[in-house]
Amino acid sequence: MTPAKVELGRQLFFDARLSSDGTISCATCHNPAMGFTDGRETSMGAQGQVGGRSAPSVINVAYAPNVFWDGRAASLEEQAIGPIANPIEMANTHENAVARLNSCPGYREQFAHVFGSPEVTIENVGKAIAAFERTILAGNAPWDRFINGDAGALSEEARRGWDLFQNKASCVRCHAGFNLTDNQFHNIGVGFDGPDPDLGRYEVTGVDGDQGRFKTPTLRALRYTAPYMHDGSERTLEDVIEYYNRGDNPNPCLNEQMKPLELTAQEKADLLALLDAFEGGGWMVAAPIQLPAEP
Numbered sequence: 495m496t497p498a499k500v501e502l503g504r505q506l507f508f509d510a511r512l513s514s515d516g517t518i519s520c521a522t523c524h525n526p527a528m529g530f531t532d533g534r535e536t537s538m539g540a541q542g543q544v545g546g547r548s549a550p551s552v553i554n555v556a557y558a559p560n561v562f563w564d565g566r567a568a569s570l571e572e573q574a575i576g577p578i579a580n581p582i583e584m585a586n587t588h589e590n591a592v593a594r595l596n597s598c599p600g601y602r603e604q605f606a607h608v609f610g611s612p613e614v615t616i617e618n619v620g621k622a623i624a625a626f627e628r629t630i631l632a633g634n635a636p637w638d639r640f641i642n643g644d645a646g647a648l649s650e651e652a653r654r655g656w657d658l659f660q661n662k663a664s665c666v667r668c669h670a671g672f673n674l675t676d677n678q679f680h681n682i683g684v685g686f687d688g689p690d691p692d693l694g695r696y697e698v699t700g701v702d703g704d705q706g707r708f709k710t711p712t713l714r715a716l717r718y719t720a721p722y723m724h725d726g727s728e729r730t731l732e733d734v735i736e737y738y739n740r741g742d743n744p745n746p747c748l749n750e751q752m753k754p755l756e757l758t759a760q761e762k763a764d765l766l767a768l769l770d771a772f773e774g775g776g777w778m779v780a781a782p783i784q785l786p787a788e789p
């Protein structure tokens with residue numbers, strides 16, 4: 495990780511020339527103004543093609559041992575080059591994308607400086623983008639300061655919310671640790687009541703019981719990342735809390751934690767105040783002012 499490598503990754507992340515028709519960059523679906531999501535239920539890629547899953551935030555993805563809703567990629571380097579050649583995302587080929595970047599002297603200069611050779615390769619594109627993603631970090635929110643000993647950092651309401659989060663509502667069984675995720679996969683019933691449900695983790699492992707399991711997402715910057723869940727099926731944070739309160743969508747693989755919570759109106763408000771206290775900013779980055787020009 496060097497500043498030059500991160501800056502190169504930032505330019506690539508915002509560069510729509512990686513896509514087949516020059517219209518879609520990583521930031522189209524991972525837009526900093528929307529907490530690095532796209533505000534859509536499921537993403538729309540090149541030529542208006544719609545995928546089946548919601549774009550997750552890339553905030554704090556540096557801490558994730560595996561990526562995607564189903565955990566199918568093990569590293570950010572591996573993940574970063576996937577969308578370029580994905581027919582419903584950037585719909586390009588790696589060869590075309592690399593050729594286009596190689597035609598920009600401004601990129602060749604930076605690749606020479608960062609990787610020791612001006613030749614743009616797809617592996618090095620992945621490395622630079624991954625280095626940039628590792629700088630998109632959130633922490634130091636009121637909740638962090640509270641658990642680090644500053645008792646006044648949380649409002650009365652949020653403090654009650656934290657108690658509910660750990661006890662009555664037991665959110666902490668899955669949303670645990672600094673990044674509020676156990677990095678595990680659970681079936682909490684989302685989208686699993688329809689006729690042809692997304693099987694999630696099962697599509698990667700083939701292990702019985704993994705049907706409908708998805709990665710526990712971080713709870714950072716939630717006000718920016720609506721709609722929620724892997725299929726974008728919950729519109730607001732109030733809706734998410736209602737969803738857990740109902741303990742809905744029974745199915746054979748449902749996590750046994752998913753039971754009606756019987757929260758009062760005050761308790762729902764307390765939980766909401768806590769979710770807001772997980773947000774401390776710091777993750778927003780600006781788009782590059784200028785991208786390397788083509789001759």
Ligand code: HEC
Pocket residue numbers: 507518519520521522523524537538539540545547548549550551552555558560561562563564570573574575577578582583584623627
């Ligand atoms: C057309 C929209 C779209 C584009 C363009 C796109 N992504 Fe994504 N991204 C998604 C969706 C949807 C997912 C979730 C897919 C899944 O889990 O199966 C995702 C997942 C990810 C993840 C995993 C996050 C996590 O928490 O597991 C990372 C990291 C990521 N994208 C980075 C990138 C990078 C880097 C680029 C550009 C090279 C890019 N994306 C381009 C829609 C997009």
Ligand code: HEC
Pocket residue numbers: 659663664665666667668669679680681682684708709710711712713716719721722723724725734735738749751752765
């Ligand atoms: C059994 C594990 C588990 C428990 C308990 C749990 N969650 Fe989750 N949470 C998940 C998983 C897995 C997802 C993603 C599910 C999906 O998309 O299919 C999720 C998604 C969410 C989301 C949406 C985030 C996003 O970016 O889309 C929020 C908000 C949330 N949980 C808050 C809570 C709260 C509040 C509680 C307690 C009332 C709670 N969770 C309890 C595992 C859990």
